[in-house]
Amino acid sequence: MKSQTQIGKQSIRFVKPVFIMSSACVVGPKEGEGPLKDTFDEIVEDATFGKDTWEEGESEMMKQTVSLAIKKAKLKEEDIRYLFAGDLLGQLIATTFGLMDFNIPLFGLYGACSTIGEALSLGAMTVQAGYADYVVAAASSHFASAEKQFRFPLEYGNQRPMSSTWTVTGSGAFVLSEKEGYAMITGITTGKVVDYGVKDSSNMGACMAPAAADVICQHFQDFQVAPDDYDKIVTGDLGIVGKEILATLMSEHGYDISAVHMDCGIEIFDNPNQDTHAGGSGCGCSSVTLAGALMNDLKQGKLKKILFVPTGALLSTVSYNEGQSIPGIAHAVVIESKL
Amino acid sequence: MKSQTQIGKQSIRFVKPVFIMSSACVVGPKEGEGPLKDTFDEIVEDATFGKDTWEEGESEMMKQTVSLAIKKAKLKEEDIRYLFAGDLLGQLIATTFGLMDFNIPLFGLYGACSTIGEALSLGAMTVQAGYADYVVAAASSHFASAEKQFRFPLEYGNQRPMSSTWTVTGSGAFVLSEKEGYAMITGITTGKVVDYGVKDSSNMGACMAPAAADVICQHFQDFQVAPDDYDKIVTGDLGIVGKEILATLMSEHGYDISAVHMDCGIEIFDNPNQDTHAGGSGCGCSSVTLAGALMNDLKQGKLKKILFVPTGALLSTVSYNEGQSIPGIAHAVVIESKL
Numbered sequence: 289m290k291s292q293t294q295i296g297k298q299s300i301r302f303v304k305p306v307f308i309m310s311s312a313c314v315v316g317p318k319e320g321e322g323p324l325k326d327t328f329d330e331i332v333e334d335a336t337f338g339k340d341t342w343e344e345g346e347s348e349m350m351k352q353t354v355s356l357a358i359k360k361a362k363l364k365e366e367d368i369r370y371l372f373a374g375d376l377l378g379q380l381i382a383t384t385f386g387l388m389d390f391n392i393p394l395f396g397l398y399g400a401c402s403t404i405g406e407a408l409s410l411g412a413m414t415v416q417a418g419y420a421d422y423v424v425a426a427a428s429s430h431f432a433s434a435e436k437q438f439r440f441p442l443e444y445g446n447q448r449p450m451s452s453t454w455t456v457t458g459s460g461a462f463v464l465s466e467k468e469g470y471a472m473i474t475g476i477t478t479g480k481v482v483d484y485g486v487k488d489s490s491n492m493g494a495c496m497a498p499a500a501a502d503v504i505c506q507h508f509q510d511f512q513v514a515p516d517d518y519d520k521i522v523t524g525d526l527g528i529v530g531k532e533i534l535a536t537l538m539s540e541h542g543y544d545i546s547a548v549h550m551d552c553g554i555e556i557f558d559n560p561n562q563d564t565h566a567g568g569s570g571c572g573c574s575s576v577t578l579a580g581a582l583m584n585d586l587k588q589g590k591l592k593k594i595l596f597v598p599t600g601a602l603l604s605t606v607s608y609n610e611g612q613s614i615p616g617i618a619h620a621v622v623i624e625s626k627l
Numbered sequence: 628m629k630s631q632t633q634i635g636k637q638s639i640r641f642v643k644p645v646f647i648m649s650s651a652c653v654v655g656p657k658e659g660e661g662p663l664k665d666t667f668d669e670i671v672e673d674a675t676f677g678k679d680t681w682e683e684g685e686s687e688m689m690k691q692t693v694s695l696a697i698k699k700a701k702l703k704e705e706d707i708r709y710l711f712a713g714d715l716l717g718q719l720i721a722t723t724f725g726l727m728d729f730n731i732p733l734f735g736l737y738g739a740c741s742t743i744g745e746a747l748s749l750g751a752m753t754v755q756a757g758y759a760d761y762v763v764a765a766a767s768s769h770f771a772s773a774e775k776q777f778r779f780p781l782e783y784g785n786q787r788p789m790s791s792t793w794t795v796t797g798s799g800a801f802v803l804s805e806k807e808g809y810a811m812i813t814g815i816t817t818g819k820v821v822d823y824g825v826k827d828s829s830n831m832g833a834c835m836a837p838a839a840a841d842v843i844c845q846h847f848q849d850f851q852v853a854p855d856d857y858d859k860i861v862t863g864d865l866g867i868v869g870k871e872i873l874a875t876l877m878s879e880h881g882y883d884i885s886a887v888h889m890d891c892g893i894e895i896f897d898n899p900n901q902d903t904h905a906g907g908s909g910c911g912c913s914s915v916t917l918a919g920a921l922m923n924d925l926k927q928g929k930l931k932k933i934l935f936v937p938t939g940a941l942l943s944t945v946s947y948n949e950g951q952s953i954p955g956i957a958h959a960v961v962i963e964s965k966l
Contacts, residue, residue, distance in 0.1 A: 293756075293757050293758060294708070294758065298708075298732045300758050340949075341949050343946065343949065344949070344951075369633070370817065374737070376718075377943065377945070378717030378944075378945065379715075379717065379737065379739065379941065379942060379943035379946075380737050380941075381941070381942070381943045381945060384820055384946075385951060387820065388820040388822055388954055391819055392819060393637045393817035393818060393819050394817075394818070394819060394820055394956065395736070395738075395745060395748075395749065395817070396736065396737040396738050396956075397734070397736060397737070398713070398718065398719050398737045399734075399735050400718065406734060409734075410749065413752070413753065413756065413758055414752065416756070417632075417752065417755070417756035417758075418632050418633070419633065419639050419756075420633070421633075437717075437945070478709065478732035478734070479732060480729075480730055480731060480732050480733060481723055481727040481733055602719075602720070602723040603718060603720070604716065604720045606682055606716070606720060606776070607682065607718075607720040607723075607724065610679075610682065610683070612683075612720075612724060615723060615724075617733065617735075
């Protein structure tokens with residue numbers, strides 16, 4: 289089994305595909321006014337989700353999303369053997385308090401905005417190996433809790449540079465199974481921490497693009513494939529600035545991905561009308577775009593095969609204020625339509 | 628394969644055992660003066676590890692530990708396919724900056740002080756399934772970076788209540804392989820988030836004991852075993868207060884673990900002489916005790932079979948200050964001597 293499974297330096301080919309049985313996405317009001325509004329399961333008008341704090345609101349959003357994914361798979365909570373989940377908040381409090389009531393064993397994950405890629409990877413590895421019949425992979429981010437943590441309290445009304453991105457208020461969840469589903473995870477390439485020494489926390493795209501380039505190039509080598517083997521290569525939240533850097537880095541490696549590249553951060557908001565500058569970001573950005581728009585297209589066979597590459601910027605206010613650079617990480621997941 | 632592998636509600640039995648090829652532990656000066664001093668690979672007198680900040684010092688400590696574990700396994704960095712690692716700091720900055728230079732794919736994990744249990748679990752699952760020949764599981768904590776983040780800057784010289792524990796400055800790392808090693812991981816029971824509503828961040832033992840009890844009871848049921856099937860049942864950092872609560876909770880479930888229970892937090896410091904109050908804590912506490920003292924005993928056959936149950940308290944200063952409770956999580960790993 290091993291020689292079939294371990295591919296190249298950093299990849300796994302799933303000998304039997306792992307099925308995505310269902311996906312769910314819940315977003316806040318701003319995302320609900322954007323170009324992808326018709327693809328979301330739920331648009332919640334009250335960004336506090338009825339709670340007293342932004343953090344509790346984010347937890348409630350993740351809880352609703354996971355519940356909905358399980359319901360859409362026609363399963364019950366007790367059918368799910370493991371949760372693989374994470375968020376952006378220190379010590380994963382959105383995940384802890386959001387998923388506590390499910391009474392399902394939890395693997396807490398942190399890969400910054402690449403977390404849903406890490407969750408789908410470990411979830412698929414778990415299902416393929418027979419450790420679980422059903423698992424849930426989930427991630428969330430919330431504009432207000434993220435701004436409060438990483439930048440400034442909303443009340444300050446600070447100015448944002450044009451290279452900055454807008455953290456998506458959204459959560460995406462996926463039920464994986466070896467039995468049935470309308471899309472399949474057929475391979476993964478797991479990313480390394482990549483540091484180009486960028487220190488500007490208002491320019492996350494520049495921090496993450498090198499990690500995206502690194503894992504995409506490695507994926508091409510490991511699987512012996514090329515950009516045109518995919519209908520789309522989907523990065524998480526590089527935004528307008530990061531997208532250009534990725535194109536440059538890929539071309540330096542001899543790859544032109546321009547015909548198939550899509551960035552969730554660019555798609556999710558209508559710029560400049562929604563005033564989000566370089567685009568959307570956060571774990572929720574790639575999670576809800578995959579769970580909604582992309583899954584719809586995979587379900588209908590409009591997309592046959594995509595490479596999903598959510599990207600994360602690895603910083604905290606402590607590391608940033610101490611003058612450290614902002615390294616990136618990205619995890620690639622091959623998703624194919626069953627049609 | 629599946630029916631042999633999935634055991635009960637929350638457990639996996641590894642049909643072929645996963646071997647621990649090597650372990651390494653590096654600690655700070657206070658730990659080096661404690662009762663376990665002769666079991667550590669390295670005791671570093673300068674708690675900054677030669678760096679400018681506590682956080683960079685923690686990263687350097689983790690880097691040295693992982694390097695040493697790989698060296699002790701007589702492997703090279705490029706032999707390691709995945710790193711499974713985490714720490715206590717927001718956005719896992721100790722891990723990111725500590726493991727960046729290894730150029731090895733990273734799964735970032737957060738389970739608070741249970742993180743090494745989560746890392747060993749996912750690492751063993753990965754090796755058993757043939758996804759990797761060699762992986763490293765690692766975790767760290769640092770007294771100064773943790774106090775700064777969770778409580779008060781050291782310069783305040785605040786008073787600590789007697790129920791509080793002392794975050795261990797230490798990092799433990801393990802190389803796992805399916806081929807050879809002196810100890811074996813033969814099963815795991817993955818924990819759920821358990822909340823008893825405790826809100827006292829100076830009494831982590833009380834926050835975590837319910838999670839430990841929950842996963843240990845579930846382990847007994849899933850594997851159909853009893854306390855005396857183990858030479859030791861080793862919790863991570865319950866301390867003196869948490870140990871008593873665990874004994875009470877276990878007895879309510881009809882189990883008496885007193886003859887075999889050991890808590891790393893109680894063993895690692897000499898109380899009251901080292902003035903650490905209820906004991907040691909942090910990801911490093913259970914990691915270095917397992918990597919040093921317990922692995923030595925497993926290697927020599929003094930211990931034949933242990934249940935290792937590191938425990939984590941799931942809070943951040945944000946969740947705490949917003950009045951949330953402090954839930955716990957614990958992950959159980961069965962480790963057997965090869966002798």
